[in-house]
Amino acid sequence: MSTTTVSKDKVFETIANALTELGAERDQITPASSFESLDVDSLDLVEVGQVIQDQFGVEIKGDDTKHVGTVGEVVALVVERAS
């Protein structure tokens, strides 16, 4: 687990980069973007979860992603768990 505070901006940037790598358009990714609108499915979210684990030591599992619909919700979840 990370001991330093994880900033919202840093998490957003990391997730946005991961989603871009997965094929989403970078300029369409905002905290309010829904995963559906970005054509991000459950397999993509597992990959995003792996990047988050790698970068922040925070585990985001299948059950978590069932309850999140937007990029901002995942950012909040990561920041909360990292603190």
Place this chain on the structure above:
Amino acid sequence: MSRRIVVTGVGAVTPLGVGARTALERWVSGESGLESGAGRCDEFAPTEFMSKKEARRTDRFTQLAIAAAGEALAEAGFDDGPPPNAGRVGCIIATGVGGIRSIEEGYDALRDKGPEAVSPLVVPMLMPNAAAGNVALRHRLTGPSHSVASACAAGADAIGTAARLIQCDEADAVVTGGSESALNTLAEAAFASMGATSESGISRPFDARRDGFVMGEGAGVLVLEAAESAAERGHPVLGEVIGYGASSDAHHITAPEPSGEGAVRAIKFALEEAGLAPEQVDYVNAHGTSTPLNDRVETQALKRALGERAGQIPVSSTKSVIGHTLGAAGAVEAIVTLMALRERVAPPTVNWEEREEGLDLDYVPESRPLQTADPERAVGLSDAFGFGGHNAVLCLEAR
């Protein structure tokens, strides 16, 4: 065959380039797609055929199939949205080893970083039915769909299976063929360990100096259709699948049965279904792997199945210019066979120079015009034999 099976579209990606016609043209002119002991599809760029996202989510064997299927469906007139009656259009795409590169990459992640690092894409990328599933999904073909696994006979078995689906009235059309990309370190090491691949890196089927096959990658896809379905929509026909024969050696898991009995039966079954005598066969596209055993046994089998006719007609191997594309071979070779029959040309076995005792057929050192028994049509056989003792032979006709 009860219901006649016509071919309304073909597509291929091979070491000779992108496109079915490109493959035949370059083969006939004696060009080779082999370089440094391998047949890579260097001219193929996945993102020219699919989005970056689709490319990320598919193993190369699926990407090759998507490109080949796109070409075949376009020629068949099905590229603009799903075909009408998509529920009556199937998709059967074979592979020999499936996403073996994805297996290797998944294992690398597991070993180096642990189970948490294994990508959720490993399974949908490695599964042997990934090509069939992705092609069906892309073109919204909702009829029967699956893969066929019979190693190096798989491409031909897929076409035979597709033909049967149409004959049994389970489908009116089937997008079918085979795809393979096994040019990764695990596959190369495994085939070399068996002694199956060539140490010299030269593919020379039927030549006395042959020393194993050269691995190639590629895909071949055809649109098979019930003759009445093509006629109803007034779509041109490229040719016809008039016979399919399949058998099993039940002898050894990798070596062919030495007498060639299994291959003989498959050839005879294909001819029987076509209602043809050996004298009516104009050309044989051999399995011709360039392994010492296959080429000898196949030559014997052709002589036993076709009698004197075997020595009177051209017998050539596509593997001389693209290598052995395993589960794609039977499909790619059926496609170039059909194209060659249409063009009335006998393509060459490139590199064939030195005759071996007992290997005494006409292996076509240089391409030449094809003579046909019947001026109205050209008939050819396309052989495919696989590890596991699988034998599959297609009989094809072009007017």
